[in-house]
Amino acid sequence: MTDNPMTDNPMTDNPAGARPPEPSTRRRSRRQETRLWHLPVTRVERVTPNLARITVRDESLAVLAGAGTDQNVMLYLYPEGTELPEPLTLDGARGLWSQVRPLTRTYTIRRHDPETNEVDFDFVLHGDIGPASAWASRVAVGDMMIFVGPSPAYQPDPDADWYLLAGDETALPAIANIMAAVRAPVVAFVEVAGPEEEQDLPGVTWLHRDAPAGESTVLVDAIRAAELPPGTPEVWLAGERSAMVDVRAHLLEDRGFPRKQVRPTTYWRLGESGN
Numbered sequence: 001m002t003d004n005p006m007t008d009n010p011m012t013d014n015p016a017g018a019r020p021p022e023p024s025t026r027r028r029s030r031r032q033e034t035r036l037w038h039l040p041v042t043r044v045e046r047v048t049p050n051l052a053r054i055t056v057r058d059e060s061l062a063v064l065a066g067a068g069t070d071q072n073v074m075l076y077l078y079p080e081g082t083e084l085p086e087p088l089t090l091d092g093a094r095g096l097w098s099q100v101r102p103l104t105r106t107y108t109i110r111r112h113d114p115e116t117n118e119v120d121f122d123f124v125l126h127g128d129i130g131p132a133s134a135w136a137s138r139v140a141v142g143d144m145m146i147f148v149g150p151s152p153a154y155q156p157d158p159d160a161d162w163y164l165l166a167g168d169e170t171a172l173p174a175i176a177n178i179m180a181a182v183r184a185p186v187v188a189f190v191e192v193a194g195p196e197e198e199q200d201l202p203g204v205t206w207l208h209r210d211a212p213a214g215e216s217t218v219l220v221d222a223i224r225a226a227e228l229p230p231g232t233p234e235v236w237l238a239g240e241r242s243a244m245v246d247v248r249a250h251l252l253e254d255r256g257f258p259r260k261q262v263r264p265t266t267y268w269r270l271g272e273s274g275n
């Protein structure tokens with residue numbers, strides 16, 4: 001197992017066996033029991049034209065200890081018409097693997113409300129080419145959502161003088177949660193398709209893509225041009241792989257940031273399915 005800084009993926013339990021677990025050297029909240037949730041969708045909203053907020057609410061979510069920041073789950077997508085045992089448990093799902101394996105995709109818990117037992121997920125709608133994106137663009141109240149987790153969550157370094165948070169819209173749920181969790185100053189850059197995709201998040205510098213997602217260099221260009229504060233930062237980055245490679249190289253090579261403080265996470269790869 002290599003310590004690959006480009007895949008600092010916190011969803012290390014790999015319940016669907018999609019990819020081998022990745023190590024993480026970041027501070028993370030304690031691992032909770034990994035379980036499978038099979039819940040009806042209770043609300044679907046378009047936050048922006050290409051971002052669907054999907055909410056599930058159920059008493060069983062009372063035991064999901066929301067740890068905030070980038071805590072995530074693995075969405076399970078079964079082929080249409082698959083007959084699933086009721087209740088569907090993680091063991092039950094694993095028992096089915098010889099017949100049917102779900103497609104898995106990772107999504108961040110945007111909000112967990114322990115009072116109402118609600119969880120929100122924000123899905124970037126990037127077209128029907130992606131099964132998760134296609135599912136999120138059609139899902140309706142009452143449809144079932146299946147997910148496994150949760151992962152531990154990144155715990156920001158309380159000793160950092162400031163934080164650099166950057167990524168594309170897939171990273172926005174985590175960036176918003178991290179901004180709400182830290183006290184030290186934050187410099188945040190988020191790449192989106194255009195002004196219509198901006199959200200009401202004071203403190204974020206919005207960058208509008210000048211090329212298709214995954215091909216734009218606006219993120220690294222903006223960070224390159226930025227006058228960053230003095231002191232020791234902690235850096236949290238996530239998005240398309242090549243953007244992560246470029247930003248990391250710039251921060252290490254041009255800015256001389258300490259390697260251990262710059263650990264991007266690849267959230268997706270241009271031209272490749274799954275994560």
Ligand SMILES: Cc1cc2nc3c(=O)[nH]c(=O)nc-3n(C[C@H](O)[C@H](O)[C@H](O)COP(=O)(O)OP(=O)(O)OC[C@H]3O[C@@H](n4cnc5c(N)ncnc54)[C@H](O)[C@@H]3O)c2cc1C
Pocket residue numbers: 009010011072105106107108109121122123124125126129130131132133134169170171173213214266267268269270271272273274275
């Ligand atoms: C820890 C973690 C947390 C994540 N949290 C979120 C989240 O909260 N919200 C969210 O929307 N995503 C999130 N992602 C990213 C999401 O899992 C990927 O974008 C995933 O590939 C989408 O699956 P899909 O089935 O729609 O597309 P795939 O089948 O994986 O890909 C199909 C094609 O679409 C392209 N593609 C994939 N994602 C995008 C995109 N965002 N924009 C444009 N093209 C794309 C691929 O390059 C490929 O060519 C997270 C990823 C990780 C690892």
